[in-house]
Amino acid sequence: MDVFIDVILPVPIPQFFTYRLPRHLAELAKVGCRVVVEFGKSRVMTALVVKIHGNPPEKYPAKYIQELLDTEPVVTPTQIWLFQWVAEYYMCTAGEVMNVALPSGLKISSQSKIQYNPDFHHDELLTDLEKSFMDVLIREDSISYEEAGRLLGEQDLNKFLKSLVAKHAIILFEEVNERYKPKLIKKIRLHSDYATDENALMLLESLGKAKKQQEVLLKYLSIIPLDQLSEKNEEGIDKQRLKEAEVSDSALAALITKGIFEQWEVQVSRFDSLESDSLREIQLSPAQEAASDQIMGLFSTKDVVLFHGITGSGKTEVYIDIIKKALDSGTQVLFLLPEIALTTQIVRRLKRVFGDTMGIYHSRFSDNERVEVWRGVLDQKFQFVVGVRSSIFLPFSNLGLIIVDEEHESSYKQFDPAPRYHARDVAIMLALKMKARVLLGSATPSMESFYQAQTGKYGLVSLKERFGNAQLPHIRLVNMRVEREKKTLTKEFSSVLLEAIGQNIENKKQSIIFQNRRGYAPYLNCQQCNWIPHCNQCSVTLTHHLNARTLICHYCGYSESVPRVCPACGSPHVRSVGVGTERIEDDLREIFPEAGVLRMDLDTTRTKNAYENIIGEFETGEVDILVGTQMVTKGLDFDRVNLVGVFNADKLINFPDFRSGERAFQLITQVSGRAGRREEKGIVLIQTNNPANRVLQYIVDSDYEGFYASEIKEREAYNYPPFSRIIELTVKDVDRNLAQEAAEVLAKRMKDYLGEQRILGPERGLVERIRNKFHFVIWMKLEKEKMNIQATKQYLREELVHLITEKKFKSVQVVVNVDAV
Numbered sequence: 001m002d003v004f005i006d007v008i009l010p011v012p013i014p015q016f017f018t019y020r021l022p023r024h025l026a027e028l029a030k031v032g033c034r035v036v037v038e039f040g041k042s043r044v045m046t047a048l049v050v051k052i053h054g055n056p057p058e059k060y061p062a063k064y065i066q067e068l069l070d071t072e073p074v075v076t077p078t079q080i081w082l083f084q085w086v087a088e089y090y091m092c093t094a095g096e097v098m099n100v101a102l103p104s105g106l107k108i109s110s111q112s113k114i115q116y117n118p119d120f121h122h123d124e125l126l127t128d129l130e131k132s133f134m135d136v137l138i139r140e141d142s143i144s145y146e147e148a149g150r151l152l153g154e155q156d157l158n159k160f161l162k163s164l165v166a167k168h169a170i171i172l173f174e175e176v177n178e179r180y181k182p183k184l185i186k187k188i189r190l191h192s193d194y195a196t197d198e199n200a201l202m203l204l205e206s207l208g209k210a211k212k213q214q215e216v217l218l219k220y221l222s223i224i225p226l227d228q229l230s231e232k233n234e235e236g237i238d239k240q241r242l243k244e245a246e247v248s249d250s251a252l253a254a255l256i257t258k259g260i261f262e263q264w265e266v267q268v269s270r271f272d273s274l275e276s277d278s279l280r281e282i283q284l285s286p287a288q289e290a291a292s293d294q295i296m297g298l299f300s301t302k303d304v305v306l307f308h309g310i311t312g313s314g315k316t317e318v319y320i321d322i323i324k325k326a327l328d329s330g331t332q333v334l335f336l337l338p339e340i341a342l343t344t345q346i347v348r349r350l351k352r353v354f355g356d357t358m359g360i361y362h363s364r365f366s367d368n369e370r371v372e373v374w375r376g377v378l379d380q381k382f383q384f385v386v387g388v389r390s391s392i393f394l395p396f397s398n399l400g401l402i403i404v405d406e407e408h409e410s411s412y413k414q415f416d417p418a419p420r421y422h423a424r425d426v427a428i429m430l431a432l433k434m435k436a437r438v439l440l441g442s443a444t445p446s447m448e449s450f451y452q453a454q455t456g457k458y459g460l461v462s463l464k465e466r467f468g469n470a471q472l473p474h475i476r477l478v479n480m481r482v483e484r485e486k487k488t489l490t491k492e493f494s495s496v497l498l499e500a501i502g503q504n505i506e507n508k509k510q511s512i513i514f515q516n517r518r519g520y521a522p523y524l525n526c527q528q529c530n531w532i533p534h535c536n537q538c539s540v541t542l543t544h545h546l547n548a549r550t551l552i553c554h555y556c557g558y559s560e561s562v563p564r565v566c567p568a569c570g571s572p573h574v575r576s577v578g579v580g581t582e583r584i585e586d587d588l589r590e591i592f593p594e595a596g597v598l599r600m601d602l603d604t605t606r607t608k609n610a611y612e613n614i615i616g617e618f619e620t621g622e623v624d625i626l627v628g629t630q631m632v633t634k635g636l637d638f639d640r641v642n643l644v645g646v647f648n649a650d651k652l653i654n655f656p657d658f659r660s661g662e663r664a665f666q667l668i669t670q671v672s673g674r675a676g677r678r679e680e681k682g683i684v685l686i687q688t689n690n691p692a693n694r695v696l697q698y699i700v701d702s703d704y705e706g707f708y709a710s711e712i713k714e715r716e717a718y719n720y721p722p723f724s725r726i727i728e729l730t731v732k733d734v735d736r737n738l739a740q741e742a743a744e745v746l747a748k749r750m751k752d753y754l755g756e757q758r759i760l761g762p763e764r765g766l767v768e769r770i771r772n773k774f775h776f777v778i779w780m781k782l783e784k785e786k787m788n789i790q791a792t793k794q795y796l797r798e799e800l801v802h803l804i805t806e807k808k809f810k811s812v813q814v815v816v817n818v819d820a821v
């Protein structure tokens with residue numbers, strides 16, 4: 001009987017694909033194994049087996065698979081279910097989900113290559129350019145598309161290759177290679193004939209005049225002494241140790257050739273062994289103890305518990321207590337964190353407790369490292385994983401607890417590309433499926449989660465005191481209008497803030513300055529003709545980066561150098577307008593020349609260890625002030641910080657989005673929470689033009705519940721989440737009119753189906769043009785109680801197909817973002 005498999009392919013097509021298994025593999029393949037298959041004419045891909053059966057596909061002849069990559073599953077049945085659930089809910093394909101779920105190390109890369117056709121003998125058919133291209137091919141054997149592209153420069157590569165294929169001059173083929181490479185180290189030991197003290201000594205003598213070889217042997221014996229040789233020789237030593245001892249390479253090689261030494265390879269972990277002091281006993285404070293007990297108690301009746309603990313209350317220690325309990329009961333635990341900046345300090349603390357049993361999974365790790373964590377979870381070597389967003393896709397088999405730290409963080413939501421999933425929400429789904437519990441933690445819970453806790457769907461545990469004797473900081477609003485009138489501003493600093501910073505430097509305390517904008521200045525402006533440089537692909541101004549001497553588009557990355565004179569009128573008076581982190585850093589250095597200033601933002605943290613270095617330096621070094629974007633707002637815990645300054649609070653609050661109040665409250669409360677986390681009470685100074693603002697007032701009072709109560713009324717009145725779900729549709733095209741027209745057609749059809757009041761827009765995107773494409777946005781607001789969300793999504797799916805198959809709208813792209821944040 002023929003055997004067929006259904007597979008998920010990493011493509012945006014919403015279906016499984018059927019392939020045929022060769023007989024000799026029929027017994028070996030299992031659901032959850034990877035196969036290599038050909039898709040389309042010449043693409044080779046890694047696919048995932050989801051079903052094995054005997055039914056040939058009806059609509060197409062099934063191709064044979066090319067290769068079976070595993071004989072044991074690397075993906076569990078629960079994961080396959082999860083991929084499909086995420087695809088359904090977030091309106092994308094299982095292939096797209098699989099694509100983000102599997103670390104690239106588990107996906108083979110297929111590279112298209114170009115080769116000379118040895119049977120081709122008609123040089124006269126070729127153009128000059130083709131001839132010289134063929135010369136390269138003959139010389140190089142084969143080259144990749146990329147290399148060809150580089151060779152041809154401006155030429156249209158596809159057209160060029162097509163012509164050569166038509167003339168039968170070249171062959172295109174796919175080279176497939178698996179990316180994951182286990183880390184191997186070479187080991188060395190004495191042949192067992194010599195592995196006693198007597199024999200080893202005889203050997204030493206017999207080497208006679210070969211001094212260099214004697215040296216090698218002596219070195220070996222200094223690492224494994226004679227009296228331990230019989231027990232320890234078997235294990236051997238790392239070859240590297242001999243190399244480090246600078247013994248002669250050729251002498252060592254000679255000894256190996258003679259069979260006196262044996263060399264072999266072992267596979268090792270890429271993760272350094274961590275110094276764990278599992279003896280570090282934490283003594284929870286009575287309040288923490290009570291919180292932990294309450295959480296455990298609630299887990300007997302609730303699947304999800306929200307842990308609202310104010311900044312500095314010691315949530316991490318409570319988490320640790322609960323993680324230990326879950327691990328003791330024999331289940332796996334996942335600890336989700338929003339971003340790397342945050343992971344640094346917390347991961348260090350968790351490592352100290354859990355050591356090697358803990359896996360760490362984040363995007364800054366190499367492919368190989370990620371595969372090792374994946375396999376470690378699969379083999380249950382890691383019972384506990386700390387990771388970012390994508391770690392919800394790891395192959396857990398026995399998950400008992402998921403903790404989502406800083407659950408309000410919007411970076412849990414993937415923005416681009418699909419799947420546009422929210423890791424917190426997927427975690428809750430996954431936990432439900434695996435009968436695990438979820439603990440959501442935050443000092444500033446999201447409106448959604450707090451609402452669920454208020455209505456009794458989630459359990460709620462509050463911890464309202466800081467650990468130790470620490471108190472919440474004193475938060476003050478600085479009225480910038482008054483300072484401006486009184487002319488007491490220095491650059492963009494209020495006199496109040498500058499004085500406080502100066503005082504802090506004198507007292508050897510540290511300050512954190514938060515400005516949610518990187519670069520030196522948001523734009524340049526010619527004083528004479530008012531010229532402002534814009535990105536030529538996006539409708540935004542170019543941000544001035546002073547150190548790099550460039551103007552950069554923060555949307556598409558386009559950059560150009562800073563002009564010395566205005567290109568429009570030639571005036572040399574071109575000024576930077578506005579304030580970014582780089583400028584604040586510069587100005588602080590100028591105002592306080594003796595102070596140490598560090599900056600933490602996207603630009604200073606591009607390398608793998610940059611966060612660690614900045615945080616480490618701030619912790620120990622002579623640094624007085626840390627300036628940063630939202631990276632400095634979360635999770636950081638320093639002893640000596642007792643001043644926090646906030647720039648441009650108004651900008652955060654007035655952002656045109658129904659969530660801006662919530663965001664501003666969260667961000668400012670979180671950054672304020674970095675101040676005064678030990679004995680001394682901290683101070684927070686918020687610069688604003690509008691001190692009467694509602695959100696700021698709640699921040700000053702550290703009144704989360706008050707803020708929630710006022711905000712939830714607005715949400716209900718305007719039917720925003722948590723009372724509704726929002727599906728955002730972004731319609732894009734290079735032709736502005738076409739994008740707008742398509743958006744209008746789509747909006748109209750959805751209005752007809754759902755009613756006018758449920759559809760907002762289309763409106764121009766906040767940034768109307770990005771990478772040369774015009775954006776129009778439609779929002780669907782779907783009440784949670786009333787609407788059949790599945791049916792609505794199904795209808796939308798059909799309408800989307802309907803729309804883009806209309807000839808006119810062929811080029812139009814529609815991005816669907818379910819639960820847009």
Ligand SMILES: Nc1ncnc2c1ncn2[C@@H]1O[C@H](COP(=O)(O)OP(=O)(O)OP(=O)(O)O)[C@@H](O)[C@H]1O
Pocket residue numbers: 282283284285288309310311312313314315316317442443467634635636637673674677
């Ligand atoms: N039981 C404890 N024993 C010793 N130190 C503790 C204990 N609980 C908390 N701490 C210390 O108190 C400080 C604050 O704790 P932690 O960073 O966990 O607060 P948090 O609730 O996560 O705050 P945030 O939400 O602001 O990040 C840390 O330095 C932590 O080591």
Ligand SMILES: [Zn+2]
Pocket residue numbers: 535536537538553554555556557558771
């Ligand atoms: Zn741009």
